[in-house]
Amino acid sequence: MGSKKVGNQTIVFENGPYIISGHTIAGPMEGQGPLAASFDTILKDTSDGEKSWERTESKMLEKAMREVANKADIPLDSVDYLLAGDLLNQIISSNFAARQIGLPFIGLYGACSSMALSMAMGSMLIDGGFGSKVICSASSHHETAERQYRLPTEQGNQRPMYGQWTVTGAGGVLLSDSGTGPKVTTATIGRVIDYGETDVNNMGAAMAPAVADTIINHLNDLQRQADYYDLIVTGDLGSVGLQLLLKVLEKNNVKIPNNFNDCGVMIYNTEQDTHAGGSGCGCSAIVFAGHLLKKVYAGNLKKILFIGSGSLHSPTSALQGETIPAIGHAVSIEV
Amino acid sequence: MGSKKVGNQTIVFENGPYIISGHTIAGPMEGQGPLAASFDTILKDTSDGEKSWERTESKMLEKAMREVANKADIPLDSVDYLLAGDLLNQIISSNFAARQIGLPFIGLYGACSSMALSMAMGSMLIDGGFGSKVICSASSHHETAERQYRLPTEQGNQRPMYGQWTVTGAGGVLLSDSGTGPKVTTATIGRVIDYGETDVNNMGAAMAPAVADTIINHLNDLQRQADYYDLIVTGDLGSVGLQLLLKVLEKNNVKIPNNFNDCGVMIYNTEQDTHAGGSGCGCSAIVFAGHLLKKVYAGNLKKILFIGSGSLHSPTSALQGETIPAIGHAVSIEV
Numbered sequence: 001m002g003s004k005k006v007g008n009q010t011i012v013f014e015n016g017p018y019i020i021s022g023h024t025i026a027g028p029m030e031g032q033g034p035l036a037a038s039f040d041t042i043l044k045d046t047s048d049g050e051k052s053w054e055r056t057e058s059k060m061l062e063k064a065m066r067e068v069a070n071k072a073d074i075p076l077d078s079v080d081y082l083l084a085g086d087l088l089n090q091i092i093s094s095n096f097a098a099r100q101i102g103l104p105f106i107g108l109y110g111a112c113s114s115m116a117l118s119m120a121m122g123s124m125l126i127d128g129g130f131g132s133k134v135i136c137s138a139s140s141h142h143e144t145a146e147r148q149y150r151l152p153t154e155q156g157n158q159r160p161m162y163g164q165w166t167v168t169g170a171g172g173v174l175l176s177d178s179g180t181g182p183k184v185t186t187a188t189i190g191r192v193i194d195y196g197e198t199d200v201n202n203m204g205a206a207m208a209p210a211v212a213d214t215i216i217n218h219l220n221d222l223q224r225q226a227d228y229y230d231l232i233v234t235g236d237l238g239s240v241g242l243q244l245l246l247k248v249l250e251k252n253n254v255k256i257p258n259n260f261n262d263c264g265v266m267i268y269n270t271e272q273d274t275h276a277g278g279s280g281c282g283c284s285a286i287v288f289a290g291h292l293l294k295k296v297y298a299g300n301l302k303k304i305l306f307i308g309s310g311s312l313h314s315p316t317s318a319l320q321g322e323t324i325p326a327i328g329h330a331v332s333i334e335v
Numbered sequence: 336m337g338s339k340k341v342g343n344q345t346i347v348f349e350n351g352p353y354i355i356s357g358h359t360i361a362g363p364m365e366g367q368g369p370l371a372a373s374f375d376t377i378l379k380d381t382s383d384g385e386k387s388w389e390r391t392e393s394k395m396l397e398k399a400m401r402e403v404a405n406k407a408d409i410p411l412d413s414v415d416y417l418l419a420g421d422l423l424n425q426i427i428s429s430n431f432a433a434r435q436i437g438l439p440f441i442g443l444y445g446a447c448s449s450m451a452l453s454m455a456m457g458s459m460l461i462d463g464g465f466g467s468k469v470i471c472s473a474s475s476h477h478e479t480a481e482r483q484y485r486l487p488t489e490q491g492n493q494r495p496m497y498g499q500w501t502v503t504g505a506g507g508v509l510l511s512d513s514g515t516g517p518k519v520t521t522a523t524i525g526r527v528i529d530y531g532e533t534d535v536n537n538m539g540a541a542m543a544p545a546v547a548d549t550i551i552n553h554l555n556d557l558q559r560q561a562d563y564y565d566l567i568v569t570g571d572l573g574s575v576g577l578q579l580l581l582k583v584l585e586k587n588n589v590k591i592p593n594n595f596n597d598c599g600v601m602i603y604n605t606e607q608d609t610h611a612g613g614s615g616c617g618c619s620a621i622v623f624a625g626h627l628l629k630k631v632y633a634g635n636l637k638k639i640l641f642i643g644s645g646s647l648h649s650p651t652s653a654l655q656g657e658t659i660p661a662i663g664h665a666v667s668i669e670v
Binding site for chain 2: 004005009011052054055080081085087088089090091092095096098099102103104105106107108109110111117121124125127128129130131148189190191192193194312313314315316317320322325327
């Protein structure tokens with residue numbers, strides 16, 4: 001069997017998996033945004049009856065994992081692997097959800113790129129013949145993330161206008177070696193890029209160069225123009241990062257048609273006062289597995305490039321004065 | 336192409352990658368232990384000239400990544416993927432090392448199972464045809480881990496006798512689709528198991544049931560007895576966890592020949608006062624990529640089952656009263 005790698009960084013799947021189902025659980029604020037109708041469940045409050053927000057987040061993720069199998073009418077025990085990642089230290093949301101499910105588990109850390117990373121890895125597991133069903137998933141929770149990364153939300157601190165709002169949400173997709181409908185056709189695994197940003201509130205600026213690097217390599221590797229895709233969607237650069245991304249791409253002579261958008265920009269209304277938009281692993285997870293996947297299933301989108309963007313710092317590295325490394329992982333989905 | 340999965344959880348590699356090189360960097364205390372002669376570099380002190388221990392750890396990991404390519408005489412830019420994991424929040428040791436290297440990077444979190452997990456995933460990437468060279472690596476540092484998970488080492492707290500000592504070390508191997516010598520022949524991806532342990536000092540007890548589950552499934556899937564292997568080596572249960580593992584296996588009617596050992600038991604002398612032995616991603620990384628791999632290259636070991644064991648809690652989950660979930664990932668290496 002020859003290599004499936006094309007160019008420097010891109011894999012073309014010979015037997016690209018079908019995305020046979022998606023499931024999303026959103027927080028109350030996300031449920032007031034423009035994509036509300038696309039979410040399967042909207043929590044009434046951020047606790048959902050649990051004694052800690054960490055338990056809530058893990059429960060949301062577990063439910064997303066179970067429901068993708070239910071929806072596809074696939075018994076959970078016939079799923080080969082569970083792939084998941086989240087923002088919490090030691091990815092406890094994923095670990096505890098995986099404990100409840102009991103399937104072979106691969107823990108990933110790609111910060112907000114985790115959903116795209118899990119889909120890239122899950123597609124390789126299926127294309128490589130290592131299994132026939134893989135659940136790919138990710139989650140974040142506004143309160144668990146803010147108190148870990150920045151400040152407890154109870155404190156009511158002011159946030160800068162270029163800051164993003166961590167989404168409360170969990171999303172998953174079920175990849176399968178058989179079925180019909182959209183397939184994951186390529187994956188581009190990103191490199192860690194660091195342009196020297198040090199402001200942990202400005203993650204869009206930290207991530208834009210890494211996302212640009214992945215998009216440029218993806219297009220070069222496949223000798224494609226950006227207009228090959230109906231939609232190139234990043235997750236989650238927010239409004240500041242998305243503008244910077246387009247500038248970096250322009251500087252690198254990438255022809256930019258009017259097909260770029262960002263999950264963080266899409267998930268909230270301007271009136272919701274989230275400043276630069278959404279962020280967190282759950283943002284791109286629920287926008288992709290909800291809104292976008294429904295559009296693909298309905299035939300309204302036929303070719304998507306989905307690029308997860310992750311800011312790879314920690315509160316410790318930031319306090320120690322380190323700059324913010326970032327990464328972008330891309331998967332293309334085609335009907 | 337049919338599935339390569341055998342039984343419930345095990346993959347048999349049709350084109351299992353060769354382990355063409357290994358490299359290890361150990362801390363000063365590890366350099367005074369019984370395996371000292373097997374390490375490539377032993378640091379004189381735990382800082383190695385850096386202003387933070389976190390920087391030291393990341394530098395060690397970066398060096399291990401570079402040196403596996405150097406040793407194998409493979410240009411770094413012909414390596415397809417960098418796989419790494421560590422114990423620090425948001426796996427910053429791996430992220431910052433990957434930034435310096437600039438290769439496509441897949442971040443993993445499996446706590447102390449990260450070295451085995453990275454080898455399992457790296458083997459799938461090669462066997463699946465997604466690349467020809469993959470670096471698999473992991474690290475830990477006594478001071479960075481202790482202050483994050485337990486207490487700052489400067490405080491000089493007493494540790495219980497069943498506690499393990501986080502290893503300062505970074506190890507890596509280079510997997511290749513061509514070469515000679517030992518190959519990764521199978522991988523068994525573990526499930527998250529939780530027997531209700533709550534004492535974060537007693538990780539051996541938390542991890543033993545998960546490791547037992549993986550070993551039992553591995554042997555059942557392949558219809559093998561434990562004496563198929565010259566060595567079944569866990570990493571890192573320590574002396575308490577290793578005893579518990581053998582008890583759980585006995586209860587499950589696994590015939591136990593005298594071929595079990597644990598990286599955490601092997602790495603220190605009793606006089607070094609580490610109590611139950613070593614732990615941390617770096618422990619199994621340097622024992623495997625150093626001591627064990629050298630024995631395999633020398634022909635003294637022909638069939639190894641290497642099971643990485645990870646305790647998947649966080650300080651937050653422990654403080655919130657949650658029990659400790661754990662996982663074991665196994666790879667077999669055969670000449």
